[in-house]
Amino acid sequence: MGKVLVLNASYEPLNITSWRRAIVLVIKGKAEGVEHNGKYIYANLPMPSVIRLRYYVRVPYKEIPLTRRNIFYRDAQTCQYCHYTGDALTLDHVHPRSRGGGDSWENLVTACVRCNVKKGNRTPKEANMPLGKIPRKPHSSLYFEVSKHLKRGIHPEWQKYVIGI
Incomplete structure (x- = not known):
C-alpha cells in the first residue's frame, strides 16, 4: 500500500x-x-x-556520516561537472587537497574519471569547469x-x- x-x-x-x-x-x-x-x-x-x-x-x-556512498547518493550518482551518469564515477575535491582542501560535505563532489583528470589540481573556476550545484551537507x-x-x-x-x- x-x-x-x-x-x-x-x-x-x-x-x-x-x-x-x-x-x-x-x-x-x-x-x-x-x-x-x-x-x-x-x-x-x-x-x-x-x-x-x-x-x-x-x-x-544525528550526524550524517561523510561516506563515499552518501556523497554519491547526495549527488544522484551524477558527475557534477558534465552530468554523466554511469559506473566510472569518483570523488573530487572542489578545493584540491594539495592546496589545503579537506574532506567535508562542502568540498567533495561526485565526478566522472574524465572530468576529475581534466580538472586536476585546480579549482573549478581555474579549470573553467563550473559545478552543477553547490555541494552542501544534507x-x-x-x-x-x-x-x-x-x-x-x-x-x-x-x-x-x-x-x-
Missing part, C-alpha cells in the same frame, strides 16, 4: 513508517492525517500519506530516504514538508 511520512507536532519530518502503523497512530488519536492519497481504508477513514503527531517528540540530532538523516521517494515520483506531496530537496 505504501509508506507514510511522519511529522512532528512542529511539522518537521521525523520518520517514514508503514501505512498500517500510521493508521494505528491516527485511530489511537496520537496523530492526525495531514495528506491523503485518495484511497480509503473504510468509508470515513482515508489512507494517509502524511501524518502529524499531536504532541512534540524530542529527537536527538539537512537531516531522513534526507536520503525522503529524497529517494520524491525522485521516483512516489510521494510528491511530501515535498512541501522537507527542506533542501
Whole structure:
C-alpha cells in the first residue's frame, strides 16, 4: 500500500513508517492525517500519506556520516561537472587537497574519471569547469530516504514538508 511520512507536532519530518502503523497512530488519536492519497481504508477513514503527531517528540540530532556512498547518493550518482551518469564515477575535491582542501560535505563532489583528470589540481573556476550545484551537507538523516521517494515520483506531496530537496 505504501509508506507514510511522519511529522512532528512542529511539522518537521521525523520518520517514514508503514501505512498500517500510521493508521494505528491516527485511530489511537496520537496523530492526525495531514495528506491523503485518495484511497480509503473504510468509508470515513482515508489512507494517509502524511501524518502529524499531536504532541512534540524530542529527537536527538544525528550526524550524517561523510561516506563515499552518501556523497554519491547526495549527488544522484551524477558527475557534477558534465552530468554523466554511469559506473566510472569518483570523488573530487572542489578545493584540491594539495592546496589545503579537506574532506567535508562542502568540498567533495561526485565526478566522472574524465572530468576529475581534466580538472586536476585546480579549482573549478581555474579549470573553467563550473559545478552543477553547490555541494552542501544534507539537512537531516531522513534526507536520503525522503529524497529517494520524491525522485521516483512516489510521494510528491511530501515535498512541501522537507527542506533542501
